[in-house]
Amino acid sequence: xxxxxxxxxxxxxxxxxxxxxxxxxxxxxxxxxxxxxxxxxxxxxxxxxxxxxxxxxxxxxxxxxxxxxxxxxxxxxxxxxxxxxxxxxxxxxxxxxxxxxxxxxxxxxxxxxxxxxxxxxxxxxxxxxxxxxxxxxxxxxxxxxxxxxxxxxxxxxxxxxxxxxxxxxxxxxxxxxxxxxxxxxxxxxxxxxxxxxxxxxxxxxxxxxxxxxxxxxxxxxxxxxxxxxxxxxxxxxxxxxxxxxxxxxxxxxxxxxxxxxxxxxxxxxxxxxxxxxxxxxxxxxxxxxxxxxxxxxxxxxxxxxxxxxxxxxxxxxxxxxxxxxxxxxxxxxxxxxxxxxxxxxxxxxxxxxxxxxxxxxxxxxxxxxxxxxxxxxxxxxxxxxxxxxxxxxxxxxxxxxxxxxxxxxxx
Amino acid sequence: xxxxxxxxxxxxxxxxxxxxxxxxxxxxxxxxxxxxxxxxxxxxxxxxxxxxxxxxxxxxxxxxxxxxxxxxxxxxxxxxxxxxxxxxxxxxxxxxxxxxxxxxxxxxxxxxxxxxxxxxxxxxxxxxxxxxxxxxxxxxxxxxxxxxxxxxxxxxxxxxxxxxxxxxxxxxxxxxxxxxxxxxxxxxxxxxxxxxxxxxxxxxxxxxxxxxxxxxxxxxxxxxxxxxxxxxxxxxxxxxxxxxxxxxxxxxxxxxxxxxxxxxxxxxxxxxxxxxxxxxxxxxxxxxxxxxxxxxxxxxxxxxxxxxxxxxxxxxxxxxxxxxxxxxxxxxxxxxxxxxxxxxxxxxxxxxxxxxxxxxxxxxxxxxxxxxxxxxxxxxxxxxxxxxxxxxxxxxxxxxxxxxxxxxxxx
Numbered sequence: 001x002x003x004x005x006x007x008x009x010x011x012x013x014x015x016x017x018x019x020x021x022x023x024x025x026x027x028x029x030x031x032x033x034x035x036x037x038x039x040x041x042x043x044x045x046x047x048x049x050x051x052x053x054x055x056x057x058x059x060x061x062x063x064x065x066x067x068x069x070x071x072x073x074x075x076x077x078x079x080x081x082x083x084x085x086x087x088x089x090x091x092x093x094x095x096x097x098x099x100x101x102x103x104x105x106x107x108x109x110x111x112x113x114x115x116x117x118x119x120x121x122x123x124x125x126x127x128x129x130x131x132x133x134x135x136x137x138x139x140x141x142x143x144x145x146x147x148x149x150x151x152x153x154x155x156x157x158x159x160x161x162x163x164x165x166x167x168x169x170x171x172x173x174x175x176x177x178x179x180x181x182x183x184x185x186x187x188x189x190x191x192x193x194x195x196x197x198x199x200x201x202x203x204x205x206x207x208x209x210x211x212x213x214x215x216x217x218x219x220x221x222x223x224x225x226x227x228x229x230x231x232x233x234x235x236x237x238x239x240x241x242x243x244x245x246x247x248x249x250x251x252x253x254x255x256x257x258x259x260x261x262x263x264x265x266x267x268x269x270x271x272x273x274x275x276x277x278x279x280x281x282x283x284x285x286x287x288x289x290x291x292x293x294x295x296x297x298x299x300x301x302x303x304x305x306x307x308x309x310x311x312x313x314x315x316x317x318x319x320x321x322x323x324x325x326x327x328x329x330x331x332x333x334x335x336x337x338x339x340x341x342x343x344x345x346x347x348x349x350x351x352x353x354x355x356x357x358x359x360x361x362x363x364x365x366x367x368x369x370x371x372x373x374x375x376x377x378x379x380x381x382x383x384x385x386x387x388x389x390x391x392x393x394x395x396x397x398x399x400x401x402x403x404x405x406x407x408x409x410x411x
Numbered sequence: 412x413x414x415x416x417x418x419x420x421x422x423x424x425x426x427x428x429x430x431x432x433x434x435x436x437x438x439x440x441x442x443x444x445x446x447x448x449x450x451x452x453x454x455x456x457x458x459x460x461x462x463x464x465x466x467x468x469x470x471x472x473x474x475x476x477x478x479x480x481x482x483x484x485x486x487x488x489x490x491x492x493x494x495x496x497x498x499x500x501x502x503x504x505x506x507x508x509x510x511x512x513x514x515x516x517x518x519x520x521x522x523x524x525x526x527x528x529x530x531x532x533x534x535x536x537x538x539x540x541x542x543x544x545x546x547x548x549x550x551x552x553x554x555x556x557x558x559x560x561x562x563x564x565x566x567x568x569x570x571x572x573x574x575x576x577x578x579x580x581x582x583x584x585x586x587x588x589x590x591x592x593x594x595x596x597x598x599x600x601x602x603x604x605x606x607x608x609x610x611x612x613x614x615x616x617x618x619x620x621x622x623x624x625x626x627x628x629x630x631x632x633x634x635x636x637x638x639x640x641x642x643x644x645x646x647x648x649x650x651x652x653x654x655x656x657x658x659x660x661x662x663x664x665x666x667x668x669x670x671x672x673x674x675x676x677x678x679x680x681x682x683x684x685x686x687x688x689x690x691x692x693x694x695x696x697x698x699x700x701x702x703x704x705x706x707x708x709x710x711x712x713x714x715x716x717x718x719x720x721x722x723x724x725x726x727x728x729x730x731x732x733x734x735x736x737x738x739x740x741x742x743x744x745x746x747x748x749x750x751x752x753x754x755x756x757x758x759x760x761x762x763x764x765x766x767x768x769x770x771x772x773x774x775x776x777x778x779x780x781x782x783x784x785x786x787x788x789x790x791x792x793x794x795x796x797x798x799x800x801x802x803x804x805x806x807x808x809x810x811x812x813x814x815x816x817x818x819x820x821x822x
Contacts, residue, residue: 035606035621038625039624039625039628040628040629051610051616053615054615084642085602086614087601087602087613088612103713104602104615105613144785150788152791153791159625160817161623162622162790164622165621165622165625165715165719165790165791167606167621168616168617168622169715171610171616172606173606174607189496191496191497191515195579195582195583196582196584199462202467202497204465204580206579207577209579210447210575210576210579211572211573213447214572214576217450217572225447302515304580308573333768357744361744361811362773372555374465374471376464376556376576376580377561377577380564380574400771406571409819410450410451410571410572
């Protein structure tokens, strides 16, 4: 029995395709980088504190360290010293004594309270207490932020600016990270030229290589743009000699001559092991995944819009996985439809949409009325992709839909 | 008449402070970078298309170009040639004729319709039409994406991966962008050491410089970490000799000795013109802004959490403005409170919070119960700042609040 509404066996779902790609990838090896170069890299080992922070009980305010029992309202204490931050007081505070402190100063031995300077009147060697001290108040306890040995930045995390501060505070001048994934990018086609170079008759300027290289950079990878391969099996096959050391080869196009797929046949002549090559999705059905020797190969459509949408769905997660981040789908959030959408067919659809914020603060995604996959300018104007699963029902404006935001990922 | 609930005149609001900072800044000068280096830079001029895309009417599918009038159901046409993409057919299609085309092929002269290959049966030189042609269908019109002279990427825009693709397609090998803002970062304090170096007694490891440098990088700037200045007026004053060519000097700390602010006094001894130095906010009241010769100076608090929160509120928008982006507040979105918050006092508060997604897809911001500004680890764990304006009323869980997301900005 066949179900006419289901994709043929060779067409797999977006989720299945992504799972197969992620299962075939492993994180890159590790390297050590200076803290100043570690921002946005992915930790390959936990960063554990090498010291305790604060290292001692510190004053949280400018004021006077003293014994709470002495510092009753109206009491007058002797100031026996001062301890600016970085210059601890060496002695011990005894009964009736105090030491001038500042924010960050070490609380001297013998003291158990701080009276802030706004609550004290200084007169030479004497300080008068205008508000009774509370033991422990305005003191930051040793280890309150972290203790030596604590993990302050977990492994497998993209390092934020705040993580950098935390790793510094934990006394790490070097950080162990995953090597940037090296991604080779191969555009194919007799009709394409690089920007600024002569354009063949009826040809166009190559945009995929550059857009994909930028996307690789946005994901923290290291792109290599390979020379354009002409539309012959031999030209494509020759790329097999140029991929040693790559963590992935990404191709675009090669289906443009229709009757035979040059990327597949060219790379198969050099030993490509195919995993799958068709996905039940739009735009971008002809998507190839396999392995050429040690190098995973992701074959994207030649159409620029299809290539970028497939890159968001598959290359982004692949780059994350190679970088040492968890294997996952792109971040999917919920938005309110700003316009009606039709019932979907059996192929998952990815509608280009703009994002706006409604008066109640909710996120509204409005699909462009024309979704032609040849319109690169429209793709660049899109803030999000609205996800339409296979056979999703027609929806009216105001319905909730899953979206992938493009506007905050550098994409 | 004084209003005890209002800040003193020297304390200005967050919004006023930001407006004063932004008004004092102008975008950096411009430079030309290769397209491959242009990702995430800010355009300094519009990118206008140097060609028309598609350059001619192109086939959107694999099939046959023909005259719609000929291609009735069951008609048999002569195939007079083939035109792979990049190899246009030179002749003209006459009555009863057709040319084999592929996706991206130029539609030959004389043709006004495409019959896709799924709707045709080829037999040698003859192609039989199984579904009547519709004039214009499956043809991508010349200029459908953009026409020569169209602006494809506006000026003053951070260049996305998709913009890179669009600029490439529009035939631009070089892009005019704003120079990366050069930001000097000065940490002050006798008590601080660089990571891995000897730590003075009672001292801590400097985290602000590194966190701020990472934030500058995240915003596309070029950070220079200056050597730590000791807590003397002379040491701070000496930095005035090291700031030529900077677009901004950012300092941290210098108020740690309480009775006198070393950054202010040190830089004033070299001609600092003060704009303001106190903001009615928490964490981070003592924030200084001024100008030292040609260089704007932003003085952040020494406390790491205060420094980063102030950096999000003021340095981020300043970097955007210097980079050529519009002068604006950080992106503020709406979230649902995941826990109750108290009535606020006269100082704008910025509660560190985690973000989660509710079942209905709404974004929930849950403030940490302890908001101690010394807790750097907690700041690194925060996904957002909940904005609490001066005198904001107490709110229960479920209320809507404005938030600044930290989790998607590399911060």
